[in-house]
Amino acid sequence: MEHESAGQQSTSHGQIAIVTEAFDPWIELSTYEKSHLTAGHYGAAATFVGTMRDFNEGDNVSAMELEHYPGMTDAQLQAIIDEAQAKWPLDSALIIHRVGRIVPGEPIVLVACWSAHRAAAFDACRHLMEALKSRAPFWKKETLNDQSHRWVEKNTDGYSAP
Amino acid sequence: MSIKVKCFASMREYLDLSELEIEPGGVKNVADVWLQVAGDKPMPDNTLCAVNQTQADHSFIVGDGDEVAFFPPVTGG
Numbered sequence: 607m608e609h610e611s612a613g614q615q616s617t618s619h620g621q622i623a624i625v626t627e628a629f630d631p632w633i634e635l636s637t638y639e640k641s642h643l644t645a646g647h648y649g650a651a652a653t654f655v656g657t658m659r660d661f662n663e664g665d666n667v668s669a670m671e672l673e674h675y676p677g678m679t680d681a682q683l684q685a686i687i688d689e690a691q692a693k694w695p696l697d698s699a700l701i702i703h704r705v706g707r708i709v710p711g712e713p714i715v716l717v718a719c720w721s722a723h724r725a726a727a728f729d730a731c732r733h734l735m736e737a738l739k740s741r742a743p744f745w746k747k748e749t750l751n752d753q754s755h756r757w758v759e760k761n762t763d764g765y766s767a768p
Numbered sequence: 769m770s771i772k773v774k775c776f777a778s779m780r781e782y783l784d785l786s787e788l789e790i791e792p793g794g795v796k797n798v799a800d801v802w803l804q805v806a807g808d809k810p811m812p813d814n815t816l817c818a819v820n821q822t823q824a825d826h827s828f829i830v831g832d833g834d835e836v837a838f839f840p841p842v843t844g845g
Contacts, residue, residue, distance in 0.1 A: 656845050672844070673777055675837065678821035703844065715845050735845065743818075744844025745777035757778045758843040760814075 612705055613680040619691055620699040622683040624674060626706045631655045631716040638700050643720055648697045650727035653718040654735050660710035662758070666751040672705045672714070675743040679703075686737045690719070694726040699734060703744065736764045769832035771795060773805050776839040783809065783838075792832045799826040801836045814841050 613624040621642065635653060660667055687699045697720040704714050717734045721727040739761045746758040770789040780786050783806055790804050798817045811826075818837040819828050830836055 674844070675774070675776055675818075675821070675839070678818060678837070681821055739842075739845040741842065742844050743776070743839060743842050745840065746843045747777070757840070760841045761843050761845065 620687040622701045648720040650724040652727035652731035656715040667748045669749040671747040673745045682742045690730045694730040772835045774837040798828045
């Protein structure tokens, strides 16, 4: 990636990046596939892109500040990938997460998994995203339209949320 | 040597503390570290703790050279 990075780790089967500038998840996916995957070796790629909304808890949101714990966040994301690698036969996994000031419409997170078959790719991608939401130390502070600020207090459980 | 203490997000604002080094004397565990840096302020029920960047509970033993962090529930993704 060519943008500003707050942390990046790469292993033979996965990569995590914490970035401080807006990123295009589709360009990142294409670039990563070309540099880390072997064409013909995988049959399934599952991806999740989380994007900032302009509303939350019934209020209009104009911006958000995303904070993380340098070092621990990187280690947690890498541990989450390692767990998924142990549980599913993945060719590779990629997590990119934004930090800093972000505005509605911008991507916050990209999670992608490549495998020979769709079941592992789908299941591992979902697992990575839910594990990230519940365990990776990131925090969001919203700016509402009236310029007041508030911390997002907790993430919902994605397996039981509507 | 000392114990490095870090606070993040709403916890940083609650304690008005981002990073601080404290003397390890008299500090046995994470709960003792909280008393040193927070004084009279009670620890919010949902507080999470980490020692050397791994999540730990309040009774986790700490000492010289450790890094202890306090933060609220995570809200990434």
